[in-house]
Amino acid sequence: MKEVVSFTERLAGLGSQRGSVGRGHIRVDGVTISFGSGRKTHQAVMETNLDIRPGEFVCILGPSGCGKSTLLSSIAGYVRPSTGEVLVDDAPVRGPGPERGMVFQQYSLFPWKTIAENIVFGPKVAGRPKAECAAIAATFLEMVGLTKFANAYPAELSGGMQQRVGIARALANSPSVLLMDEPFGALDAQTRLMMQESLLEIWSAFGITVVFVTHDVDEAIFLADRIVIMSASPGSVIADLKVTLPRPRSSELATSEAFMGLKRACHEAIRAESLRAFAQQSQ
Amino acid sequence: MQDALKPQVAYAGPTLVAVPPAPGETPRGGGRPPVVEDREGPPSVGVVVAQAMAGWFQTRAYGLVVGCIGLAIGLGLWQLMSANKVNFFINFANVPLPGAVFAAFTDHVMDREFYIHIEVSVLRIAAGFCIAAVLGVLLGTVMGRSRFGAALIAPYIEILRPIPAVAWIPLAILMWPTDEASIVFITFLGALFPVVINTMHGVEQAPEVLVRAAKSLGASPLQIFAQVIFPAALPNIVTGLAVGMGVSWFSLLAGEIISGQYGIGYFTWNAYSLVNYPDIIVGMLVTGLLGTVSTSLVRLLAQPLLKWQRKAR
Ligand SMILES: Nc1ncnc2c1ncn2[C@@H]1O[C@H](COP(=O)(O)OP(=O)(O)O)[C@@H](O)[C@H]1O
Ligand SMILES: [Mg+2]
Numbered sequence: 001m002k003e004v005v006s007f008t009e010r011l012a013g014l015g016s017q018r019g020s021v022g023r024g025h026i027r028v029d030g031v032t033i034s035f036g037s038g039r040k041t042h043q044a045v046m047e048t049n050l051d052i053r054p055g056e057f058v059c060i061l062g063p064s065g066c067g068k069s070t071l072l073s074s075i076a077g078y079v080r081p082s083t084g085e086v087l088v089d090d091a092p093v094r095g096p097g098p099e100r101g102m103v104f105q106q107y108s109l110f111p112w113k114t115i116a117e118n119i120v121f122g123p124k125v126a127g128r129p130k131a132e133c134a135a136i137a138a139t140f141l142e143m144v145g146l147t148k149f150a151n152a153y154p155a156e157l158s159g160g161m162q163q164r165v166g167i168a169r170a171l172a173n174s175p176s177v178l179l180m181d182e183p184f185g186a187l188d189a190q191t192r193l194m195m196q197e198s199l200l201e202i203w204s205a206f207g208i209t210v211v212f213v214t215h216d217v218d219e220a221i222f223l224a225d226r227i228v229i230m231s232a233s234p235g236s237v238i239a240d241l242k243v244t245l246p247r248p249r250s251s252e253l254a255t256s257e258a259f260m261g262l263k264r265a266c267h268e269a270i271r272a273e274s275l276r277a278f279a280q281q282s283q
Numbered sequence: 284m285q286d287a288l289k290p291q292v293a294y295a296g297p298t299l300v301a302v303p304p305a306p307g308e309t310p311r312g313g314g315r316p317p318v319v320e321d322r323e324g325p326p327s328v329g330v331v332v333a334q335a336m337a338g339w340f341q342t343r344a345y346g347l348v349v350g351c352i353g354l355a356i357g358l359g360l361w362q363l364m365s366a367n368k369v370n371f372f373i374n375f376a377n378v379p380l381p382g383a384v385f386a387a388f389t390d391h392v393m394d395r396e397f398y399i400h401i402e403v404s405v406l407r408i409a410a411g412f413c414i415a416a417v418l419g420v421l422l423g424t425v426m427g428r429s430r431f432g433a434a435l436i437a438p439y440i441e442i443l444r445p446i447p448a449v450a451w452i453p454l455a456i457l458m459w460p461t462d463e464a465s466i467v468f469i470t471f472l473g474a475l476f477p478v479v480i481n482t483m484h485g486v487e488q489a490p491e492v493l494v495r496a497a498k499s500l501g502a503s504p505l506q507i508f509a510q511v512i513f514p515a516a517l518p519n520i521v522t523g524l525a526v527g528m529g530v531s532w533f534s535l536l537a538g539e540i541i542s543g544q545y546g547i548g549y550f551t552w553n554a555y556s557l558v559n560y561p562d563i564i565v566g567m568l569v570t571g572l573l574g575t576v577s578t579s580l581v582r583l584l585a586q587p588l589l590k591w592q593r594k595a596r
Contacts, residue, residue: 078495098501108496112514112591122500125510153591173500 023089023099024176024209026052026075031084033070044070046234048084054176057203057210059220059227061266067235068213069181075211076102076179088177098122101170103180108166109154115165116141116150122173140168143202160191167199171206178203180212184219193251196222200249217266221259222249229266231273239269379561387561388568401569403545404535407463408577411470412531416524419475423482423523428512433483444476448534452541466538466546473534474527481523485516518592521585525578532574547573 028050034043044067052058060068073079075086077096086093088100096102109118116137117124123133141147144164146157154162163183170178184192196219203210214220220227221243229239245258253259339345362382364375379387391397425432426440448469455465489512497511539548551566 076495076499078498096495096498098499100499102496102499104492104496107490108492110493110496110511110514112517113510121497121502121510125497125500125502125506155591169496169500 022054024054025089026050026177026209026211027087028071028075029085029087031071031074031081031086033067033074033079034082043234045074045081046236048235048237050228050237052209052211054209055207057200057212057223057225059224060211060213060230061217061220061227062215062230062235063232063270064215066230066232068215068230071230071235072179072181072211072213075177076100098126098173099175100177100179101173101175103163103166103170103178103183105182106159106163106186109162109169111154114151114153115146115157118154118165119169119172121169126173136172140172143171144168144198158191160187160195163187163195164198167202171202175208177209177211180210182213182215185214185216192219197250199223200247204248217263217270218254221245221262221266222251222253227262227266229269229273231270231277238273239266241265241269377560379564383561384564384568387559388565391562391565397550400545400547400550401573403543404539404547405573407467407470407535407539407546408528408531411467411535412474412528414467415471415474415478415527415531419478419523419527420482420520423479423520424486424508424512424516426479426483427486427489427516440476440479443472444480448473448537449541452538455538456542462542466535466543469538470531470535474524474531477526477530478520478523481519481526482516485519485523486512488519489515514588517585517588521582521589524585525581528578528581529574532570532577536570 028048031045031048032043033045034041036042048071050058060071062068070079074081075088075093077093077100093100109115110121113121119140120128120133120137123136128136137150138147141150144167146161146164146168149157149161154165157165166183167178184195187195200223212220212223224243227239227241227243228237229241230236231238241262243262245253245256245262358381361378362380363369365378365380368376370376422436426436427433451469451472452465455468456462459465459468493511493515494507497507502510535546536548536551539546540552543549547566547570551563551570554560554562554566
């Protein structure tokens with residue numbers, strides 16, 4: 001643990017961690033998001049409320065097409081809610097901003113920039129001095145174990161490595177919130193497990209709020225403090241489960257009794273909802 | 284780059300948060316596995332020859348040799364037809380022999396005036412092409428990023444694009460104060476459309492996820508253009524510039540044939556008027572050469588900006 005502290009201290013020394021502790025409070029307030037207009041209006045997210053504490057790790061779980069990405073996009077500021085409001089640290093979200101880092105499912109690194117250039121994109125557009133950018137690049141390359149690839153281009157890296165760079169790039173901007181949209185969805189099972197463990201380590205070192213979208217029940221339980229289950233048409237929250245499994249967590253956890261119990265609870269919530277939807281459709 | 288391609292060693296840095304590479308996770312393009320020949324006894328002669336041939340087909344020299352053989356056959360046919368004054372539907376009676384063309388060419392290589400023709404043409408290309416490149420990239424970007432811009436500009440592009448350079452000549456002469464200006468204008472028009480169209484496609488194809496990523500990292504609209512949309516469109520822009528360069532040469536030739544006292548197009552047409560047939564072919568071949576060289580130059584200058592693409596295999 002001592003080394004984690006020294007690492008965080010080093011970040012603070014760089015001036016890149018501006019005390020994210022206590023920041024990163026997200027409030028989703030009666031948000032409805034519809035696409036299209038007139039008779040073709042389609043409601044992707046319906047009357048959703050969420051209150052996410054600073055430093056909390058929340059997973060949004062649900063089948064594909066239920067509006068998880070849309071809800072996350074409204075927090076990121078890519079889409080405006082039709083009604084309701086999203087507040088981050090009491091400030092209404094009006095568009096994307098550097099205090100809300102985003103990690104996408106895949107292919108979101110800038111292919112024409114080297115790994116180091118990708119990582120310092122945020123600090124550089126913010127006008128940080130060159131020397132500081134170089135120091136930030138070195139620190140975050142080290143954090144994700146890709147120092148050797150500083151001058152490589154994204155296409156030369158495997159999917160898992162690219163995703164680590166994606167996380168480093170978001171964190172190098174010292175956001176108070178990290179938004180992740182199925183970031184490990186395209187990875188093989190083995191790599192995904194490694195990525196989940198390292199994400200938890202990084203999260204505990206940074207202490208920032210994480211909103212993590214997934215359709216994988218095991219992934220949600222393994223990572224989260226709290227699981228928000230969404231259902232489709234229109235997308236809305238059907239369950240909000242607390243995950244009290246001890247931390248730090250490792251992959252052995254997946255066979256524990258407590259893990260199984262949570263899994264059952266998740267599946268039950270999803271099943272009850274599917275049955276309801278099915279009954280509705282066949283009327 | 285060598286460094287990056289080496290397989291990654293286990294991480295041994297000072298921090299706990301360091302993430303070791305996942306088992307089986309290797310960088311892409313990191314060295315091919317060695318080809319293991321699993322064969323009993325010495326390889327047969329046939330196999331060795333076949334392998335040598337397969338290797339040879341891949342080389343540059345192969346392309347060069349076959350290309351030269353093809354050219355030699357063409358030259359031989361030309362010599363044969365012209366020497367025998369073949370007149371069967373196509374008339375070779377007035378086509379000068381390759382030797383005569385070569386002699387005319389070596390004469391001109393010594394001649395200062397010939398270089399003035401080339402210089403004048405090259406300057407016209409440079410002016411017309413540069414204006415087209417700047418304006419074309421601007422218009423293409425506006426069309427690719429803004430629906431209003433696209434709707435406003437598209438009709439002009441659609442109507443004007445199919446009009447050949449020659450058809451512009453009368454109007455160009457009427458509109459522009461000097462012959463020089465009208466020739467440069469026609470050259471400019473030739474290069475403009477390929478640049479606009481290709482830039483527009485490139486800009487449209489800039490992945491939205493990258494634009495979003497840049498926004499979430501705090502980039503301003505100008506920074507997003509310069510660091511995301513422009514580089515994403517660059518491969519297409521370069522293609523547009525290379526095509527535009529070719530088109531601007533044949534627009535230039537059309538312009539120079541109609542008016543002017545210098546230029547490689549004027550040289551070619553003047554040779555016809557003076558019944559100096561070898562010079563016609565000299566003019567044509569030099570035009571072809573200049574066109575090819577300038578197009579390659581465009582691609583060559585863009586190379587360093589596109590080096591990230593070559594890694595994406
Ligand atoms: N930009 C958009 N325009 C129209 N419909 C959209 C748009 N984005 C998402 N949708 C629709 O909203 C619903 C939810 O999509 P999404 O949030 O991507 O689901 P998830 O991430 O849970 O798979 C889907 O039915 C999808 O078709
Ligand atoms: Mg999604």
